Amino acid sequence: MPSLSDAISDAGRGARATVVILGTGGTIAGTSARAGDNVGYTAAQRSVQDLLAAVPALAAPGAPAIEAEQLAQLDSKDMDHATWLALAQRVQLVLARPEVAGVVITHGTDTLEETAWWLHSVLATPKPVVLTAAMRPATALAADGPQNLLDAVTVAATPGVQGVLAVLAGQVFGALGLRKAHTYRPDAFTAGDGGPIAVVEEGRLRPFRPWPVAAGRGAAALPADPQAWPWVEIVASHAGARGDGVRALVAAGVRGLVVAATGNGTVHRELEAALAQAQAAGVVVWRSTRCADGVLIGAVAEAAGAAAALSPWQARVALMLSLMG
Structure with a gap:
């Protein structure tokens, strides 16, 4: 070269x-x-x-x-x-x-x-x-x-x-x-x-x-006011996880949540219950992994869709753009 x-x-x-x-x-x-x-x-x-x-x-x-x-x-x-x-x-x-x-x-x-x-x-x-x-x-x-x-x-x-x-x-x-x-x-x-x-x-x-x-869609297609962009946050699954944080985010108006899941997309049962409630309330929930290397595989990957091969930080960007329509 x-x-x-x-x-x-x-x-x-x-x-x-x-x-x-x-x-x-x-x-x-x-x-x-x-x-x-x-x-x-x-x-x-x-x-x-x-x-x-x-x-x-x-x-x-x-x-x-x-x-x-x-x-x-x-x-x-x-x-x-x-x-x-x-x-x-x-x-x-x-x-x-x-x-x-x-x-x-x-x-x-x-x-x-x-x-x-x-x-x-x-x-x-x-x-x-x-x-x-x-x-x-x-x-x-x-x-x-x-x-x-x-x-x-x-x-x-x-x-x-x-x-x-x-x-x-x-x-x-x-x-x-x-x-x-x-x-x-x-x-x-x-x-x-x-x-x-x-x-x-x-x-x-x-x-x-x-x-x-x-x-991508091109910069001209982006909404002109960043303050109006969809609010997307990341929540992490871990030992002793609780759903209170998810419920607080939903109450505050969050539109999307990305879960930094353990391993191959597993989520603590308390957090998973709160995320199901969030989805029922209209919040879009995507799942990624908190592992530094690797991607989600198998049935979990099929359910995760676009987020399966992304880090939580990348998935947050992708979900925000998806919610922009």
């Missing part, structure tokens, strides 16, 4: 391909008072332009043309639906430009897997949308953000790549199956049984299997 220096041309006219980088904050833009402190930092402090300045290779001859925008400045634990809407709309608009090869989104790691699935489910484009992040702040002695950003641009600029992807620690993941699996290590992400789709090695992309396709 081509390297970053083998920048693609625009429809054969010799112009450099353009990669648009949208900044949303996160640890990759975080700072700490001490260079050796990898956990006591404040996220979302540096601009996307600052992040670019830390990667000289992106300004080198032969690199794609880069455009950068600060779309948001959040610690991703605080990601919200309004930002998701703005992000989907902006990505769709940018990718409609013929000279744009792909989009890179700098993001926090905490909810990156949710944003990736949201964009996969919403966008309608053959071009790549690449999320990247960092586990260490920009002020760390060995910050991982600059290399991750360089790798993400490499992926976004490579001809033939498509779909919503995440690039971290040299690995390229699809949105489906993406999980943050470690609280600290730079290689914190996995993709369950499927593993990474590709790797980036010294500026070159080595794919293992076909790219996913983002074939």
Whole structure:
């Protein structure tokens, strides 16, 4: 596969391909008072332009043309639906430009897997949308953000790549199956049984299997007011589970519930009784598993439908979009 220096041309006219980088904050833009402190930092402090300045290779001859925008400045634990809407709309608009090869989104790691699935489910484009992040702040002695950003641009600029992807620690993941699996290590992400789709090695992309396709309804089809989007929550089954939380959510007006079930979709009897009551009251209930790897199988999977192969966090997004109609 081509390297970053083998920048693609625009429809054969010799112009450099353009990669648009949208900044949303996160640890990759975080700072700490001490260079050796990898956990006591404040996220979302540096601009996307600052992040670019830390990667000289992106300004080198032969690199794609880069455009950068600060779309948001959040610690991703605080990601919200309004930002998701703005992000989907902006990505769709940018990718409609013929000279744009792909989009890179700098993001926090905490909810990156949710944003990736949201964009996969919403966008309608053959071009790549690449999320990247960092586990260490920009002020760390060995910050991982600059290399991750360089790798993400490499992926976004490579001809033939498509779909919503995440690039971290040299690995390229699809949105489906993406999980943050470690609280600290730079290689914190996995993709369950499927593993990474590709790797980036010294500026070159080595794919293992076909790219996913983002074939959603399109950002224009989303309701304009995020406050009016269907309220969907996640409840977990566990030892000693009670149904009071479910009943409280129903009374408060929740429209959908995703159950993070134990094992292959099993649910504590007390919680299951409350969920049956919720369904009788018109609340839509989907079932997933709280296990980090694997999917629901057998009769449970058939009953779970779309949620069988999704994490609870992905299933919440899918149920919310389903309730939007």
